[in-house]
Amino acid sequence: MRKVPLLESLRIIGRGSANWLAQRPIVVSFEVTDACTCYCKHCDHGGPKDESRNLKPADYRRYMEALRPCVVQVSGGEPLMRDDIVEIVRNIKGGSKIPYTILVSNWSLMTEEKYLALREAGVYQFSVSLDFADRRHDDFRRHPGLYDHLSRLIPRLAALGHDDIVLNSCITSENVGEIGAIADKAREWGVNLCYSAYSIRRTGCRDYFLNTPDQLATLNRALDAVEARRDKTNWIVNSTSTLDATRRYFQDRGTPGCKAGLRFLVVTADGALQPCSMQFKRFPLNERARMVNEFTKTNACDECYVSIRSYLDKNFPQLLWENVSGFFSFRSE
Numbered sequence: 001m002r003k004v005p006l007l008e009s010l011r012i013i014g015r016g017s018a019n020w021l022a023q024r025p026i027v028v029s030f031e032v033t034d035a036c037t038c039y040c041k042h043c044d045h046g047g048p049k050d051e052s053r054n055l056k057p058a059d060y061r062r063y064m065e066a067l068r069p070c071v072v073q074v075s076g077g078e079p080l081m082r083d084d085i086v087e088i089v090r091n092i093k094g095g096s097k098i099p100y101t102i103l104v105s106n107w108s109l110m111t112e113e114k115y116l117a118l119r120e121a122g123v124y125q126f127s128v129s130l131d132f133a134d135r136r137h138d139d140f141r142r143h144p145g146l147y148d149h150l151s152r153l154i155p156r157l158a159a160l161g162h163d164d165i166v167l168n169s170c171i172t173s174e175n176v177g178e179i180g181a182i183a184d185k186a187r188e189w190g191v192n193l194c195y196s197a198y199s200i201r202r203t204g205c206r207d208y209f210l211n212t213p214d215q216l217a218t219l220n221r222a223l224d225a226v227e228a229r230r231d232k233t234n235w236i237v238n239s240t241s242t243l244d245a246t247r248r249y250f251q252d253r254g255t256p257g258c259k260a261g262l263r264f265l266v267v268t269a270d271g272a273l274q275p276c277s278m279q280f281k282r283f284p285l286n287e288r289a290r291m292v293n294e295f296t297k298t299n300a301c302d303e304c305y306v307s308i309r310s311y312l313d314k315n316f317p318q319l320l321w322e323n324v325s326g327f328f329s330f331r332s333e
């Protein structure tokens with residue numbers, strides 16, 4: 001994964017430090033629509049939704065001014081369903097180098113033109129969900145033709161050389177045996193890789209969690225093999241400590257200490273603040289402090305270890321170190 005240049009790294013880390021001290025969020029996830037092109041087995045989104053109350057592109061400026069995050073995820077639902085997604089990104093960026101902006105998408109609607117326009121608008125990282133390295137992906141996402149589309153488009157866009165595409169693979173009981181195959185596919189397509197972990201919280205379904213000793217042993221063997229494949233290109237985006245924490249999450253069936261609402265939060269498609277995408281207590285933009293008091297301070301939920309948490313459950317020195325040495329690695333241009 002390409003590394004953020006020195007000056008930008010310093011700016012991001014500077015803002016991150018200020019936010020940490022001021023108890024403002026480090027990461028904000030904008031769910032720009034609830035609608036989706038897929039009906040994934042592990043997710044509570046899926047299909048068309050009422051879009052009449054969605055924020056408009058210019059509304060995002062107000063949220064950026066109030067929250068000043070250093071990392072933004074643009075997500076959904078499926079964010080590419082918004083025809084004005086490029087405008088949304090422009091408004092989030094506001095002409096500035098920060099925030100570090102990640103588009104989290106299933107890529108069913110991605111084209112070369114959109115990819116280039118989104119890069120130009122300020123997307124720094126494209127996270128593309130991939131659950132299987134073959135057409136079983138279509139069955140899991142209930143979207144015929146999606147895998148073939150990805151396998152044509154991703155290597156072609158990777159060959160442009162921007163090194164900004166990351167396969168984002170959510171580990172479930174269905175694909176725990178495919179962890180290595182997904183890594184092989186990332187290498188074959190010339191892109192990076194990030195693993196995430198299934199949470200029962202979205203749908204209540206326990207079947208996709210890792211429930212047996214065999215599944216846990218498969219996970220550990222596969223992640224050992226992934227660790228052995230790290231190299232200086234940073235193509236495995238998760239840090240070792242995050243993958244270790246992912247193992248513990250499945251082993252212990254949860255990870256306590258969540259900072260949702262404080263270190264990260266979600267802005268819903270219609271503009272409410274939520275602690276995370278799986279906690280539906282809604283607060284207006286000007287009542288973030290109330291969200292911290294009423295939710296974060298007493299939150300005992302330990303039911304996910306999705307990537308937004310995995311960046312931010314660490315203490316500040318560890319977070320800074322991992323970002324300096326990995327994600328935002330210093331490199332002179």
Ligand SMILES: C[S@@+](CC[C@H](N)C(=O)[O-])C[C@H]1O[C@@H](n2cnc3c(N)ncnc32)[C@H](O)[C@@H]1O
Nearest residue numbers: 042043076077078104105106129170198199202
């Ligand atoms: C909710 S989707 C939104 C963006 C886009 N539609 C996509 O699929 O990439 C973001 C990520 O959440 C993951 N996800 C969905 N359901 C999940 C669950 N129950 N637990 C953990 N991650 C989940 C998806 O696999 C995807 O990588």
Ligand code: SF4
Nearest residue numbers: 036038040043045077
């Ligand atoms: S995981 Fe993403 S693509 Fe699948 S239903 Fe949920 S929002 Fe849609």
Ligand code: SF4
Nearest residue numbers: 258276278301303304
């Ligand atoms: S552990 Fe935190 S981020 Fe995860 S579902 Fe619970 S409150 Fe949300």
